[in-house]
Amino acid sequence: MKAAGVYTFGPPEVLQTIEVDTPQAEAGEVRVRVKAVGVQPADLAVRSGWTPPGGSIRIPQIPGNEFAGIIDQVGEGVTSISVGDEVLGFRILQCYAEYLTVPAGQVALKPRQMPWEVAGSLSASGQTAHTALKELGVASGDTVLIHAAAGGVGSMAVQLAHAWGAKVIGTASVRNHDYLRSLGAIPVSYGDGMTERIRALAPNGIDAALDAAGSDALRASVELVADRSRIGTIVSFDIAEELGVRSIRSQRSAARLAELIDLYEQGKLSIHIRKVFSLDRAADAHREIEQGHGRGKVVLTID
Missing domain, CATH: 3.90.180.10 (Medium-chain alcohol dehydrogenases, catalytic domain)
Known part of the structure; x- marks a missing residue:
């Protein structure tokens, strides 16, 4: 073959x-x-x-x-x-x-x-996003920050958190902001002043954050989320322990995949x-x- x-x-x-x-x-x-x-x-x-x-x-x-x-x-x-x-x-x-x-x-x-x-x-991005949000305890009423929100894992995490009743703020390049809005997220640009822009959108604070972008995004999350057990990264493993946050690797299973397929069939996941x-x-x-x-x-x- x-x-x-x-x-x-x-x-x-x-x-x-x-x-x-x-x-x-x-x-x-x-x-x-x-x-x-x-x-x-x-x-x-x-x-x-x-x-x-x-x-x-x-x-x-x-x-x-x-x-x-x-x-x-x-x-x-x-x-x-x-x-x-x-x-x-x-x-x-x-x-x-x-x-x-x-x-x-x-x-x-x-x-x-x-x-x-x-x-x-x-399967891959969907199960990674699902694993991460479950580990971070994301639930209805939470305000969740997702870095690299337009990427494969990020876009799945945005949709899952939104489907579970959370308010979602997502960082992305400006060209992807309309896309994030279509998924149910409030977009924020990268670069200088990002932390302040996020604070302005969440005056009551950020409950959980998922980093799929890198070390700068993870360090910004530490400034924004009080409970470090609710901050996770799927990319910045080298500094996760230093910062006292979660290193998250996908835990794949047939049951998790079946849940994602069900959400797709309901029109809640694309x-x-x-x-x-x-x-x-x-x-x-x-x-x-x-x-x-x-x-x-x-x-x-x-x-």
């Missing part, structure tokens, strides 16, 4: 189309003929030599941790899903490929009206697809992510 992978770590140019053996579903697994794959910042780190928690590097290394496709093989003991079912799901690595195998408990049925590009990019690339243009997809300050998700599609 075809896949996008690396034989050596480095810049986007090392990511190339390769031929590898097609995997076979073992007991408890299903094989998926992949239709779409979300591209995550974590994939760029893998391409550069990072090993994700729970993963192991093997050469050639195929990145990717979320996908959507059609079940074409079912392993022994799997009764919850059948050949021909359309699904979306998650796994550690190996998703930039025409086929992948995955435990049956890591997929969920795709709603028929959900486009493949959306299905392939829902995904903006920034750009779509074919599998043989995976390097271009990585370049798109590296530009930063993007809106929504980048996706690979596989014919």
